Amino acid sequence: MATIQRSRADRTGSVLRYAVLVVGAVLFLLPFYLLVRNGLSTEQDITSPSWTFFPSSLQWSNVVDLFNDPAVPMARSLVNSLVISVVQTIGVLVISGLAGYGLARIPFRYANAVFYFIVATLLIPAAVTFVPSFVLVSTLGWVSTLRGLIVPGLFQAFATFLFRQYFLGFPRELEEAAQLDGTAYWGTFWRIVVPNSTGFIAAIGTITFIGSWNAFLWPLVIAPDRNAWTVQIALSTFLTAQTINLPQLFVAATIAILPLLVMFVFLQRWIVEGVERSGISE
Amino acid sequence: MSSPAPLGARLRGRHDRNLWFAVFVGPFVLGLLVFVYVPIVWSVVLSFFDARNTVTPTDFVGLGNYLDMLRDAAFRSSLLTFVVFAVFIVPTTFVVSLGLALMVHRTRFAQTFFRSVFFLPTACSYVVASLVWKLSIFNGVRFGLANTVLGWFGAEPVPWLSVTQPPWYWLVIVTARMWLQAGFYMILFLAGLQRIAPSLYEAAAIDGATGWKVLRYLTLPQLRATSTAVLLLLLINAFQAFDEFYNLLASDGQYPPYARPPLVYLYYAALGQGQDFGHGSAGAVLLTLLIALVALVQGRFLGLGRRED
Numbered sequence: 001m002a003t004i005q006r007s008r009a010d011r012t013g014s015v016l017r018y019a020v021l022v023v024g025a026v027l028f029l030l031p032f033y034l035l036v037r038n039g040l041s042t043e044q045d046i047t048s049p050s051w052t053f054f055p056s057s058l059q060w061s062n063v064v065d066l067f068n069d070p071a072v073p074m075a076r077s078l079v080n081s082l083v084i085s086v087v088q089t090i091g092v093l094v095i096s097g098l099a100g101y102g103l104a105r106i107p108f109r110y111a112n113a114v115f116y117f118i119v120a121t122l123l124i125p126a127a128v129t130f131v132p133s134f135v136l137v138s139t140l141g142w143v144s145t146l147r148g149l150i151v152p153g154l155f156q157a158f159a160t161f162l163f164r165q166y167f168l169g170f171p172r173e174l175e176e177a178a179q180l181d182g183t184a185y186w187g188t189f190w191r192i193v194v195p196n197s198t199g200f201i202a203a204i205g206t207i208t209f210i211g212s213w214n215a216f217l218w219p220l221v222i223a224p225d226r227n228a229w230t231v232q233i234a235l236s237t238f239l240t241a242q243t244i245n246l247p248q249l250f251v252a253a254t255i256a257i258l259p260l261l262v263m264f265v266f267l268q269r270w271i272v273e274g275v276e277r278s279g280i281s282e
Numbered sequence: 283m284s285s286p287a288p289l290g291a292r293l294r295g296r297h298d299r300n301l302w303f304a305v306f307v308g309p310f311v312l313g314l315l316v317f318v319y320v321p322i323v324w325s326v327v328l329s330f331f332d333a334r335n336t337v338t339p340t341d342f343v344g345l346g347n348y349l350d351m352l353r354d355a356a357f358r359s360s361l362l363t364f365v366v367f368a369v370f371i372v373p374t375t376f377v378v379s380l381g382l383a384l385m386v387h388r389t390r391f392a393q394t395f396f397r398s399v400f401f402l403p404t405a406c407s408y409v410v411a412s413l414v415w416k417l418s419i420f421n422g423v424r425f426g427l428a429n430t431v432l433g434w435f436g437a438e439p440v441p442w443l444s445v446t447q448p449p450w451y452w453l454v455i456v457t458a459r460m461w462l463q464a465g466f467y468m469i470l471f472l473a474g475l476q477r478i479a480p481s482l483y484e485a486a487a488i489d490g491a492t493g494w495k496v497l498r499y500l501t502l503p504q505l506r507a508t509s510t511a512v513l514l515l516l517l518i519n520a521f522q523a524f525d526e527f528y529n530l531l532a533s534d535g536q537y538p539p540y541a542r543p544p545l546v547y548l549y550y551a552a553l554g555q556g557q558d559f560g561h562g563s564a565g566a567v568l569l570t571l572l573i574a575l576v577a578l579v580q581g582r583f584l585g586l587g588r589r590e591d
Contacts (some may be wrong), residue, residue, distance in 0.1 A: 013493075017385050024382065024401045030460065031414045032402070034427070038418055046418070050452055051430035095310050102306025106299055114307060114433045123577070125522055128569050129318065129546070131562045133553045135337045136317070155313035185302045197427050212308030214407035217545070221553060232409045240532045246417065253410045260405040268398060272469055 035257070038062075038250035048244045062247045067257075069245070073226050074252055077234040082259075084149050084230060085212040091154040092208045094266040095202060100163025101189050105175075115164070121157040134221050144225035153212060157205055161273075166200050167193070203274025210260055231256045325563040330458070332562035333387030338510045346401055347564035357538075357565060361572075367543060368520045370456045375516055376509075383471030393498050397472070401465035411458050416443065420454045442555035443530060446540050454505065455541070458526050463519070467512050475501070495535030521573050524549070544569050 038046050039062060041055035062100050066074055102108075103115050135153055142148030170193060194201070206258045219230045229237070235253055264271075323335075329347050331339035351357050386396050403411070419427045420442035420534050429439040442450045478501065502509075524545040531538055535548060548569070552562020 018391075020394050021385055021389065025396060028399050028403060028465075031406075031411065031419070034414050034418045035410070047423075047425045048548075049425055051425055051427060095313065099310035102303050106303045108300055108303040111303065111384065114311060118311070119312065123316060123572060123574060124322065125518065125573050128522070128548075128566050128573070129321060129325075130545075131548060131559065131566045132321030132328075133317065134553060135324060135328070135559055137322045139337055148393055154315045155310060155317055157318075158316065160310055164430065184298075184501060185306070189306075210405055214409075215548075216407065216409055216528075218559045221549070225528070232407055232417070235409050235413060238411070239529055240534065242534050249417070251415065253413050257406055257410050261402070264402065264405040265398075268401065272397075272401070 032257075032261075034235065035250055035254045039254045041067065041247055041250075043246055046250075062251045063255075064250045065245075066251045070250065072238065072248065073229060074231075074255075077229040077231045079259060080146070080149075080229060080244070081213055081231040081256075084102055085209050087150050088153050088212040089205050089209045091150070092156050092159050092245075093205055096156055096159035096163050096204070097194070097201070098189070099160045100165075101185075101193060103160070103166050104167035104170075105162045106185060118157050118160055122161060130217055130221055132158060133218075137222055142222070144223050144228040145239060146228070148222045149219060149228065149230070153215070153218070156208070159208065162204060163200075166197070170197070199270050200274060202267055203270040206263060206271050207274065209263065213260055261264060321394060325566055328559050329563035329567050333558070333561050333563070335557045347560045348568065350561060351564050351568055356542070357547060357551075360544045363541055363543045364521055364523075366385050366452070367455070367523060368517060370452060371459055371520050372513065372516045374456065374481050375460055375464055375467060376512060378412060378460060379467035379512070380505075380509075381469040382464065382499070382501070383475060386468065387472055387475045397468075400468055402467045403464075406462060408458075408462060409529050411462050412526050412529035414453055415458045415526075420450075424450050446538075451541060454530060455526055456527075458530070459523070461515075462526075467516070470508055470512055471505065474505045478504045501505065517580065518573065519578065521569075521576070 029211065035131070037053075037055060040060065042057070042059055045052075045055040066072060091104050099118075103111060103118075104252045108114075118130070137143065137148045137152060140148075174192055174196060179186045214232060215230070216232050219233050221229075223229060223233060226234075231252075235249070235256060238249050238252070328337065328339065330342060330344060332341040332343050332346075333339035382400050386393060386400070389396060421427075421429065422441040422444050423429075423439065426439075426440070426442070432438075432440065440450055442454050445451075482500055482504070484498070488498050491499065522545060525543060527543055527546050528537070528549075529543055537546065542550075544565075548562060549563050551565060552559060558570045
């Protein structure tokens with residue numbers, strides 16, 4: 001009797017759980033739907049007092065209008081964002097990957113000191129350093145340049161830390177086999193370690209790309225000139241401006257998240273694995 | 283090896299190890315020095331000078347900038363804004379992400395789907411989320427989604443972002459961040475849940491523990507390390523809030539006098555019209571010290587770094 005009762009309770013609990021999950025999923029997906037819905041609406045559809053779930057008609061012309069509007073440097077800022085994110089991602093993977101491997105594998109008398117020095121940077125809240133970084137970068141004359149947007153973001157202590165932790169756990173046997181062949185650190189790293197770590201590299205790469213594509217404070221500070229705007233700055237400028245074309249703004253926002261959503265769907269598995277392996281919750 | 287090796291050989295180390303260490307780690311450390319440590323040291327120096335519109339000041343003011351900042355009502359109110367924000371966002375995100383993780387973890391059917399849906403907003407930027415929140419869901423006028431839903435129940439439209447009494451804007455700010463980050467912390471909790479040995483649950487079942495008791499006496503204690511990390515991350519991230527405040531509340535280069543968290547305050551103080559790097563740097567140093575202190579206290583209080591046995 002007890003078991004029957006429990007299984008009935010389990011079933012009720014399970015139905016309840018699914019109900020909550022479905023409602024939660026709808027709420028979490030709703031903002032994405034609103035982006036697309038508003039982007040394909042007329043201005044009237046967005047501002048109508050009688051709000052409807054579906055727009056009265058689909059205005060695909062909003063997309064064309066956005067790219068033809070000389071007031072919105074959409075194409076330019078998309079290209080800027082793409083260049084910055086790609087270069088930063090590749091840069092971080094190479095620079096932090098090498099550093100992480102060096103710290104994990106090359107015996108050096110002061111390796112521990114160097115490691116603590118790097119970990120110390122993790123304790124400095126990155127965003128609080130934007131004032132001094134602005135001072136430095138503007139002194140270099142890099143305001144509103146791609147260099148100013150890209151270079152300071154190439155040195156990510158957290159990525160190096162994660163790579164080090166990961167390489168510490170990399171099976172030594174694989175590397176030893178290579179070293180018997182007389183391959184030095186450099187060759188071992190590129191020919192054995194990197195090809196066998198694609199999953200982890202993809203995870204760090206995706207996280208870096210997302211962070212870089214979505215970065216806001218630093219581009220806002222360092223790129224006042226509209227030719228150097230990233231897509232986030234372009235969106236923000238029109239969001240906080242007086243007159244805005246609402247449908248165009250929503251199209252622009254949809255386009256801004258599209259590359260990430262596509263990437264996310266394909267690489268999500270790696271991100272989850274990367275987060276899990278990062279040992280952040282151990 | 284009685285005679286010392288030539289200097290070059292000593293620098294390279296055995297099997298050129300030192301050389302290779304420099305090749306692998308050097309570029310990163312060099313970049314860190316130039317782009318993190320030089321600015322910080324420079325900033326500390328600037329914080330002792332009167333540095334308006336200049337980064338090579340000559341007018342030494344000692345601790346003057348620091349005292350000015352501590353006396354500045356706007357700076358203190360930015361700290362208060364952070365406290366209010368943290369009080370809202372930290373517990374709610376913690377509960378929501380833990381709840382989602384517990385439910386998703388126990389789900390067999392469509393588990394990947396639910397996990398993906400809740401994780402998906404992590405890929406969205408704060409700017410885009412602010413746009414949806416400000417212009418579509420919580421629009422102050424009649425046409426927003428929230429006001430439409432309220433209208434179904436006969437309620438009057440609420441001016442979400444433009445009144446301070448009552449401060450509805452907190453609801454907008456907190457829900458936006460919650461949507462953006464809950465999925466990430468859910469993943470951390472899921473990772474923690476996967477590490478709990480199934481045998482513990484079997485033992486609990488044999489002892490007749492069910493539902494809340496399992497959660498209270500087994501799952502939550504086992505998630506202690508994860509919870510500590512999540513709380514710390516939530517707090518540090520809340521402290522660095524900037525994007526959603528700026529995008530939800532600023533308009534046309536203006537920012538309302540209320541709801542200025544520390545970074546928004548710093549942004550306008552240091553990089554606004556005045557370009558006051560002296561006071562801005564002093565503020566940055568104070569904030570860094572404060573967050574380090576909070577992290578340390580919380581770490582001690584919650585036992586961060588203690589091994590879980």
